[in-house]
Amino acid sequence: MSQEILLEDMQCVYQKPATLTDDYMHYCPGCGHAVAHKILMEVVQEMGIQEDIVGVAPVGCSVFAYNYMNIDMQEAAHGRASAAATGIKRVLPEKYVFAYQGDGDLAAIGTAETIHTINRGENILIVFINNGIYGMTGGQMAPTSLLGQKTSTSPYGRDVEHNGYPLKITDLIAHLPGAYYVTRQAVHTPNTVRKFKKAIKNAFEFQKLKKGTCFIEVVSNCPSGWKMTPKETLAYIEEKMLPEYPLGDLKVPTQNNN
Amino acid sequence: METKKSEVRLMKGNEALAEAAIRAGLDAYFGYPITPQSEILEYFTEQIPKRRGVVLQAESEVASINMVYGAAGAGARVMTSSSSPGMSLMQEGISYIAAAELPCLLVNVVRGGPGLGTIQPSQGDYFQATKGGGHGDYRLIVLAPSSVQEMCDFVFDAFKLAEKYRNPAMILSDGALGQMMEKVEFPEEGSLPHIVPDWATTGKKGRERNFITSLHMEPEKMEEINLHLQKKYKTIEENEVRYETLDVEDAEIVLVAFGLPARICQKAVELAREKGIKAGLVRPITLFPFPKKILSDLSKKIDHFLVIELNAGQMVEDVMLAANGNCPVHFKGRMGGMIIQPEDVLEEIEKIIQQPILQE
Amino acid sequence: MIKGTVLINSENCKGCELCIVACPQESLSLSQKINLRGYRYVELSQDNCTGCTNCAIVCPDSAITVYRQSKQNYKKAV
Numbered sequence: 001m002s003q004e005i006l007l008e009d010m011q012c013v014y015q016k017p018a019t020l021t022d023d024y025m026h027y028c029p030g031c032g033h034a035v036a037h038k039i040l041m042e043v044v045q046e047m048g049i050q051e052d053i054v055g056v057a058p059v060g061c062s063v064f065a066y067n068y069m070n071i072d073m074q075e076a077a078h079g080r081a082s083a084a085a086t087g088i089k090r091v092l093p094e095k096y097v098f099a100y101q102g103d104g105d106l107a108a109i110g111t112a113e114t115i116h117t118i119n120r121g122e123n124i125l126i127v128f129i130n131n132g133i134y135g136m137t138g139g140q141m142a143p144t145s146l147l148g149q150k151t152s153t154s155p156y157g158r159d160v161e162h163n164g165y166p167l168k169i170t171d172l173i174a175h176l177p178g179a180y181y182v183t184r185q186a187v188h189t190p191n192t193v194r195k196f197k198k199a200i201k202n203a204f205e206f207q208k209l210k211k212g213t214c215f216i217e218v219v220s221n222c223p224s225g226w227k228m229t230p231k232e233t234l235a236y237i238e239e240k241m242l243p244e245y246p247l248g249d250l251k252v253p254t255q256n257n258n
Numbered sequence: 259m260e261t262k263k264s265e266v267r268l269m270k271g272n273e274a275l276a277e278a279a280i281r282a283g284l285d286a287y288f289g290y291p292i293t294p295q296s297e298i299l300e301y302f303t304e305q306i307p308k309r310r311g312v313v314l315q316a317e318s319e320v321a322s323i324n325m326v327y328g329a330a331g332a333g334a335r336v337m338t339s340s341s342s343p344g345m346s347l348m349q350e351g352i353s354y355i356a357a358a359e360l361p362c363l364l365v366n367v368v369r370g371g372p373g374l375g376t377i378q379p380s381q382g383d384y385f386q387a388t389k390g391g392g393h394g395d396y397r398l399i400v401l402a403p404s405s406v407q408e409m410c411d412f413v414f415d416a417f418k419l420a421e422k423y424r425n426p427a428m429i430l431s432d433g434a435l436g437q438m439m440e441k442v443e444f445p446e447e448g449s450l451p452h453i454v455p456d457w458a459t460t461g462k463k464g465r466e467r468n469f470i471t472s473l474h475m476e477p478e479k480m481e482e483i484n485l486h487l488q489k490k491y492k493t494i495e496e497n498e499v500r501y502e503t504l505d506v507e508d509a510e511i512v513l514v515a516f517g518l519p520a521r522i523c524q525k526a527v528e529l530a531r532e533k534g535i536k537a538g539l540v541r542p543i544t545l546f547p548f549p550k551k552i553l554s555d556l557s558k559k560i561d562h563f564l565v566i567e568l569n570a571g572q573m574v575e576d577v578m579l580a581a582n583g584n585c586p587v588h589f590k591g592r593m594g595g596m597i598i599q600p601e602d603v604l605e606e607i608e609k610i611i612q613q614p615i616l617q618e
Numbered sequence: 619m620i621k622g623t624v625l626i627n628s629e630n631c632k633g634c635e636l637c638i639v640a641c642p643q644e645s646l647s648l649s650q651k652i653n654l655r656g657y658r659y660v661e662l663s664q665d666n667c668t669g670c671t672n673c674a675i676v677c678p679d680s681a682i683t684v685y686r687q688s689k690q691n692y693k694k695a696v
């Protein structure tokens with residue numbers, strides 16, 4: 001039984017979205033960035049907004065996001081993606097705009113821009129990939145690294161006295177009145193990916209209302225930085241990351257802020 | 259106030275610059291308060307909501323310049339302004355903007371440094387403005403006004419040049435020009451049309467996607483980009499040099515000064531001529547591209563250059579390069595917000611010409 | 619049971635095995651062969667795929683295309 005004959009009776013139920021380019025992704029095997037890119041682009045395709053969207057890539061492993069996402073994009077300076085996105089959205093208020101950032105980018109060097117962008121309630125989506133480490137520069141400690149986590153700059157494990165606590169920036173920004181929709185998602189299992197996709201869809205729907213910033217944290221992995229196989233990162237996410245960064249909505253539009 | 263037609267008004271330099279920008283079709287301004295240029299942000303926050311465009315007080319100069327990056331990349335006519343410490347903070351963003359070849363206007367109303375320094379006028383940021391300022395090999399197009407009228411006119415010139423060359427352009431002013439009031443005649447609003455460029459990220463409707471980046475991992479590609487930038491800067495040097503001269507035809511000593519000190523030197527030339535000293539003046543208007551040729555030509559005819567700056571001697575290095583040893587290049591500067599007087603310049607001139615010229 | 623199958627772009631597969639973990643039918647396994655980039659890639663090793671799409675959803679490299687028997691054909695087969 002050859003596959004062609006078999007496929008004749010069948011319909012395609014899942015394929016790579018046309019909103020991704022044909023470029024081979026430079027991400028390490030099993031990296032959550034790649035899943036997040038794909039899902040983001042699936043939503044762009046399904047909503048038919050490919051020609052009406054401008055994205056901003058950060059400095060971090062996803063610096064080349066513009067090579068993969070087949071949409072207009074800008075590559076911003078380290079930490080400044082939300083400022084660049086603000087500039088874009090202010091002059092193109094009718095376009096969908098998003099900033100895609102890692103944890104070092106968004107929650108360390110770019111903390112001020114993150115907070116003020118959201119405090120102004122910029123009508124953009126921020127996708128925040130929290131992998132608890134600096135992937136691009138070779139696995140240094142991130143503001144979101146877990147206590148005890150060994151990284152190349154916390155070789156004895158992250159220690160509160162020396163390095164402070166994992167920064168739960170998503171909890172922080174959920175308190176800002178400019179934040180309209182804040183949720184924490186993941187992409188390591190089929191179900192979490194499906195929920196993440198729903199969250200992206202929500203966020204773009206909300207962006208049309210011009211009611212404030214939508215913020216989606218993605219608890220992700222970094223097999224290379226964590227020095228694990230991709231399969232091992234699944235257990236680490238479940239056992240270590242999720243207790244610290246529990247999944248779910250932190251702020252959803254209600255009657256009050258609607 | 260009705261501001262539609264060409265008209266003459268008495269205005270502060272900073273406000274004249276802001277009014278000119280609105281008339282030049284500014285789409286967006288992003289900035290952060292700092293003395294002595296806060297009037298620019300204040301003027302925009304008052305006027306833009308009643309007229310057209312976007313104005314946003316950012317959380318810092320770092321945010322401002324990256325907002326400029328985003329908006330310029332989206333095809334808008336956009337600017338920011340600051341004074342020295344704020345300009346230092348912007349340098350990484352400016353380097354990105356230059357590398358990604360985004361047109362925009364930067365205004366530095368320079369104050370005395372280093373450090374927090376003083377709010378008084380200075381020219382201490384000449385190196386930063388003309389030699390790149392941030393990391394990597396890049397240049398800004400730098401215009402140095404010396405009157406409130408030029409604070410207005412150079413906004414139009416800077417936007418034209420920035421868009422023509424896809425390069426950030428800077429107006430290098432100082433605290434005194436920003437604060438002084440003079441009569442200024444404004445061009446009509448809408449006299450500088452703006453077409454959204456085809457490389458802008460506006461949503462990929464009906465075309466291939468655009469992206470704005472300064473990242474190129476292959477050294478071959480990055481060198482190619484650098485060569486392209488250098489070629490562009492060369493073209494700018496060949497075509498866009500601007501300067502003014504006063505009484506240089508028969509001059510034996512030529513003053514070189516930009517911005518406010520050029521006006522002081524004008525007076526000094528007058529005083530010197532009254533005393534029978536053949537003095538002249540070259541005022542570079544574009545600091546990059548620097549008017550090398552006129553200075554080089556003069557250096558073969560005159561006895562002395564005297565460079566006057568409100569700093570410890572920055573442009574003097576470029577004058578020396580242009581003179582290339584053909585004549586001595588002297589320098590007199592004031593710092594920390596102090597302004598030089600015409601009499602001081604005259605005294606300096608007299609000192610120089612009284613020195614015996616060494617015989618070869 | 620609805621019948622499904624997957625097409626794997628073996629050149630884009632990086633052998634991360636996330637799809638193998640995600641597959642409830644245990645239909646996938648790593649090949650002994652390597653692709654041009656040096657990765658062992660995933661293959662459909664059992665004929666019990668239901669076309670649930672779980673593997674493709676978690677695949678970072680969009681290497682998996684999933685097909686499922688249409689309802690019509692499913693009825694015919696039953």
Ligand SMILES: Cc1ncc(C[n+]2csc(CCOP(=O)(O)OP(=O)(O)O)c2C)c(N)n1
Pocket residue numbers: 059060061062078101102103104105106129131133134135136137142222
């Ligand atoms: C101003 C500046 N400082 C530092 C760097 C070096 N740098 C590049 S990426 C990065 C951290 C990236 O980590 P993260 O944002 O968590 O993203 P990831 O790579 O993990 O996806 C750093 C420090 C830089 N490019 N620019």
Ligand code: SF4
Pocket residue numbers: 026027028029030031032033061131135136221222223224225
């Ligand atoms: S270093 Fe980490 S974050 Fe970067 S591509 Fe590899 S796995 Fe992904």
Ligand code: SF4
Pocket residue numbers: 030626630631632633634635636637638659660673676677678679680681682
């Ligand atoms: S998830 Fe994708 S890349 Fe990873 S092993 Fe499966 S097919 Fe290959």
